[in-house]
Amino acid sequence: MMKNELLKALYPVKRRLRRNRLLRGAAWGLAAGLGAALLLRLVALFIPLADRWLWAVLPVAMLTLLFAAGNALRPVTDRTAAEAADRCGLKERTITALEQAEMADRSELPSASEIRELQRQDACRALETLDVRRIRPGSVKKQLLAALACGVLVIVLLLIPNPRDREADARLALRKTLKEGMEEIARAAELDAERLNPESRGELRRLTEDLKRNLENSRDETDALVALDRAERQLEPLQPLDRMENRTAGDVLAAARSSDASKPSDASESSSSTSESSADAAESSSSASESSTNTAQSSVASQSAAGASQPSSASESASGASQSSSVSGSAAGASQSSSAGLSTRQALTALKSAVTPASSQATSPSASSGTQGNTSQSGNQSSQGSPAAGNGNGNGNKAANGAGEGTTNLEQGGGNSPNGSAQRGTRDPNYKEAQYETIYDPERTETSVRDEMTNQNRLENGESLQAEIGPGKGTLGGSVPWSEVFREYEQTETRSAERENLTPTERQWVNDYYSLLTAQQ
Amino acid sequence: MTEKIAGKETAMSEQNNPLNGTAAETAAETFAETFAERYEQIRAEIAREMIGQREVVEHLLLAVIAGGNVLLEGVPGLGKTHLVRVLGKVLNLPFSRIQFTPDLMPADITGTNILVRTEEGNAFRFQEGPLFSSIVLADEINRATPKTQAALLEAMQEHAVTVAGETRKLPEPYFVLATQNPVEQEGTYPLPEAQLDRFLFKVLVPFPTLEELGAIVDLTVKDGAPQARQVAGAPELLGMRAAARAVPVASGVQEYALRLVLATHPESPDAPEVSRKYLRFGASPRAAQALLSVSRVRALARGRFNVAFEDIRFAAPACLRHRIALNFEAISAGRDVEGILRELLSAVPETRGT
Numbered sequence: 001m002m003k004n005e006l007l008k009a010l011y012p013v014k015r016r017l018r019r020n021r022l023l024r025g026a027a028w029g030l031a032a033g034l035g036a037a038l039l040l041r042l043v044a045l046f047i048p049l050a051d052r053w054l055w056a057v058l059p060v061a062m063l064t065l066l067f068a069a070g071n072a073l074r075p076v077t078d079r080t081a082a083e084a085a086d087r088c089g090l091k092e093r094t095i096t097a098l099e100q101a102e103m104a105d106r107s108e109l110p111s112a113s114e115i116r117e118l119q120r121q122d123a124c125r126a127l128e129t130l131d132v133r134r135i136r137p138g139s140v141k142k143q144l145l146a147a148l149a150c151g152v153l154v155i156v157l158l159l160i161p162n163p164r165d166r167e168a169d170a171r172l173a174l175r176k177t178l179k180e181g182m183e184e185i186a187r188a189a190e191l192d193a194e195r196l197n198p199e200s201r202g203e204l205r206r207l208t209e210d211l212k213r214n215l216e217n218s219r220d221e222t223d224a225l226v227a228l229d230r231a232e233r234q235l236e237p238l239q240p241l242d243r244m245e246n247r248t249a250g251d252v253l254a255a256a257r258s259s260d261a262s263k264p265s266d267a268s269e270s271s272s273s274t275s276e277s278s279a280d281a282a283e284s285s286s287s288a289s290e291s292s293t294n295t296a297q298s299s300v301a302s303q304s305a306a307g308a309s310q311p312s313s314a315s316e317s318a319s320g321a322s323q324s325s326s327v328s329g330s331a332a333g334a335s336q337s338s339s340a341g342l343s344t345r346q347a348l349t350a351l352k353s354a355v356t357p358a359s360s361q362a363t364s365p366s367a368s369s370g371t372q373g374n375t376s377q378s379g380n381q382s383s384q385g386s387p388a389a390g391n392g393n394g395n396g397n398k399a400a401n402g403a404g405e406g407t408t409n410l411e412q413g414g415g416n417s418p419n420g421s422a423q424r425g426t427r428d429p430n431y432k433e434a435q436y437e438t439i440y441d442p443e444r445t446e447t448s449v450r451d452e453m454t455n456q457n458r459l460e461n462g463e464s465l466q467a468e469i470g471p472g473k474g475t476l477g478g479s480v481p482w483s484e485v486f487r488e489y490e491q492t493e494t495r496s497a498e499r500e501n502l503t504p505t506e507r508q509w510v511n512d513y514y515s516l517l518t519a520q521q
Numbered sequence: 522m523t524e525k526i527a528g529k530e531t532a533m534s535e536q537n538n539p540l541n542g543t544a545a546e547t548a549a550e551t552f553a554e555t556f557a558e559r560y561e562q563i564r565a566e567i568a569r570e571m572i573g574q575r576e577v578v579e580h581l582l583l584a585v586i587a588g589g590n591v592l593l594e595g596v597p598g599l600g601k602t603h604l605v606r607v608l609g610k611v612l613n614l615p616f617s618r619i620q621f622t623p624d625l626m627p628a629d630i631t632g633t634n635i636l637v638r639t640e641e642g643n644a645f646r647f648q649e650g651p652l653f654s655s656i657v658l659a660d661e662i663n664r665a666t667p668k669t670q671a672a673l674l675e676a677m678q679e680h681a682v683t684v685a686g687e688t689r690k691l692p693e694p695y696f697v698l699a700t701q702n703p704v705e706q707e708g709t710y711p712l713p714e715a716q717l718d719r720f721l722f723k724v725l726v727p728f729p730t731l732e733e734l735g736a737i738v739d740l741t742v743k744d745g746a747p748q749a750r751q752v753a754g755a756p757e758l759l760g761m762r763a764a765a766r767a768v769p770v771a772s773g774v775q776e777y778a779l780r781l782v783l784a785t786h787p788e789s790p791d792a793p794e795v796s797r798k799y800l801r802f803g804a805s806p807r808a809a810q811a812l813l814s815v816s817r818v819r820a821l822a823r824g825r826f827n828v829a830f831e832d833i834r835f836a837a838p839a840c841l842r843h844r845i846a847l848n849f850e851a852i853s854a855g856r857d858v859e860g861i862l863r864e865l866l867s868a869v870p871e872t873r874g875t
Contacts, residue, residue, distance in 0.1 A: 083773075096771040096827035115767040118554065119826035 003101035009127035013081045018072055020137035025071025026064050027140035033060035034150035041157040048168035056154055088134040090126045097123035163503060178215045178224055181351030188343035200238045207234050221355050228352050235345050490514040552760040556821040562752050563611055569747045570607045572740060573733030580724045580839050586761050587814045589721020590677045590697040599726045601700045605658045612758055613751040617654035621665035627672035631682045652676045655692050659699035663709040670716055677719045694758050721811045723843035768817040770828040773872040778812045778833045784869045785845045793868035799851035799861055804844035811840045830871045838862050
């Protein structure tokens with residue numbers, strides 16, 4: 001009874017203490033959160049960390065809430081409340097009354113005493129007149145100062161450009177691309193599974209699961225490409241049932257076509273019929289172009305390149321390096337066009353082509369602008385990068401950069417669609433290496449002519465004189481041995497690497513790449 | 522015959538002690554509510570004749586109500602004897618004064634058996650000494666020999682006197698107020714630690730300020746000076762003492778008092794640096810008792826029914842200054858007890874949250 005009255009009088013004190021603890025906890029949490037955010041920003045100077053604004057805000061919000069809630073929910077004992085009240089000038093009245101009441105409850109006091117009762121009444125009176133606002137939360141000046149200092153540093157570090165942030169953004173884009181690509185691959189695998197025998201179906205499922213895991217674990221585009229190449233190689237033995245049934249006829253037809261493979265016009269027809277992707281018409285041409293897996297890839301790639309020949313679709317493809325639409329679009333297109341091959345493989349190829357530009361976009365500011373030069377880069381990579389697992393990425397880069405700088409867009413587009421696709425589409429896989437040895441460079445072959453060529457001279461009086469000097473070359477293309485242009489490419493790339501805002505490591509990659517090529521040569 | 526006399530004395534002592542057992546409890550309840558008022562009344566009455574020395578008067582009153590003895594230390598002429606006399610007058614208690622000299626003998630203060638002639642013949646009769654009074658003023662106590670000083674020990678602690686094998690209770694309330702001169706030390710016998718420990722307080726009587734001195738001069742050199750009146754008696758004093766004993770003390774406050782006493786011991790593991798460096802020995806458990814009993818009285822005097830930390834802090838210097846001894850390093854460094862006690866008080870934190 002005595003104690004109840006005292007505890008009732010202590011209730012406002014307890015409420016005030018809980019509020020004070022909440023404030024103190026929030027101050028501590030704010031300081032800790034900003035400290036953590038600062039730490040993360042410092043770590044981000046060395047390790048790429050995506051979503052930098054999120055990581056700046058999240059620790060602050062989380063720790064502030066956590067500390068505030070933790071402090072506020074901590075129970076306020078009667079003793080703590082009594083001592084807090086006594087500190088406000090009650091001169092140990094409350095704690096004494098509380099102790100006496102507790103002792104009375106435990107029957108440690110012999111009998112009721114008037115003095116004890118007077119003391120309890122005195123304490124209750126004092127508690128009733130106590131202004132609980134005098135119970136201060138304690139100084140949080142240090143915590144707030146620390147929070148302010150950390151906050152300023154975090155903002156400064158957020159505003160200062162950090163190469164690691166760009167790297168992290170690139171990784172994020174890559175991860176997004178991989179995720180979407182993997183979804184496409186999974187969809188394609190489901191479609192393919194219906195066309196496979198049970199063993200192959202299981203193999204395909206295992207393969208896609210492995211690929212998914214590898215892609216999730218891949219730290220950069222190189223890892224992803226390696227995983228994709230490995231999956232592609234593992235996919236090679238898998239054949240759809242319908243194709244196996246028609247194997248004899250297909251082989252015969254392929255053999256017949258292979259004899260005419262050297263003829264560019266036939267190859268062009270074959271390729272163009274594939275790229276038109278009419279479901280009915282594709283049957284005959286695809287059987288020819290599917291004589292090997294590489295041929296199938298080439299047809300898909302040439303389709304992609306054919307798409308790139310149109311300026312509008314080319315820019316879509318380029319910008320799609322970090323957007324899902326281009327990946328799924330190209331994958332869907334690939335699955336539609338190749339009814340006889342595995343859609344999974346085509347989705348893989350599409351993802352590979354999407355992965356490489358994502359990295360180049362991230363590392364080079366010019367790549368993200370979606371210029372037409374990058375369009376040709378995408379087209380070449382999809383056609384050249386896929387066949388060889390190890391060298392595919394390197395060759396793709398090389399071709400992309402070379403085409404971007406050495407040819408015009410129209411030349412690149414025109415060259416890819418009629419001739420390039422005919423050559424690659426009909427080439428036998430045994431000649432895969434030879435494919436790398438030729439570089440599309442119509443100006444160098446001097447077999448083409450320019451549509452128009454003008455000369456502009458500035459006169460002494462400031463006027464300029466422009467005159468046609470005859471037809472130029474360039475609309476018709478041709479391939480030259482890569483050894484002829486290798487040095488020029490190397491010089492161009494080296495200059496480009498020095499000019500661009502590349503890290504020393506990335507610059508070293510460029511140098512190493514050409515050093516390796518030189519060694520091979 | 523001797524036993525008969527002794528029995529008679531004992532009965533007298535019980536008669537002189539009007540508040541025992543349940544009576545004391547009843548008195549405590551009666552006096553608790555009016556304690557502060559009565560205390561202030563007594564203090565104000567003493568102040569009519571004592572100009573200034575407010576803190577000395579307060580310490581003296583606290584000690585008297587707590588039932589302890591007080592050692593007043595100050596240069597001659599500061600009104601120590603007058604203060605004790607006024608206290609006796611206000612409280613209406615029997616007062617006796619002993620001027621201690623080197624040739625004073627124990628029997629001179631305790632009393633002795635003398636041969637008296639009665640109708641039945643010669644017989645020994647105990648002749649009470651000046652100790653048989655409620656308020657005993659032992660003036661310049663350090664001038665008496667240790668033997669005489671030791672005669673005071675039993676009276677101060679046990680409130681009893683033993684002469685010729687017979688113990689006689691002293692009247693209650695009983696307390697000894699001793700004075701000593703701190704400057705004239707030649708031919709004196711410094712009080713031994715055992716005796717010093719029996720004083721609840723050692724109060725330093727400071728020299729009055731200019732205003733106080735002017736008021737003293739004005740008051741004493743003219744006729745018609747205000748005279749203190751009796752405002753309380755032995756029953757009231759004992760009732761107030763009983764009320765003070767019942768005042769509860771929070772565990773944290775009590776622990777603070779104990780830590781303070783322990784802090785004076787240089788060998789204690791919790792002793793602060795100042796204690797380890799400058800003290801030779803620390804206060805006895807009587808110091809802790811003194812701290813708490815005086816704090817209880819002060820709490821009631823301040824209108825509280827519980828002891829606060831500030832009560833302990835107030836009582837600590839007077840309770841501890843005569844119970845600690847400085848070592849050679851402190852003396853050579855010119856440190857004084859007051860400074861060391863101030864440092865001790867700031868070094869020992871108030872015990873909260875236990």
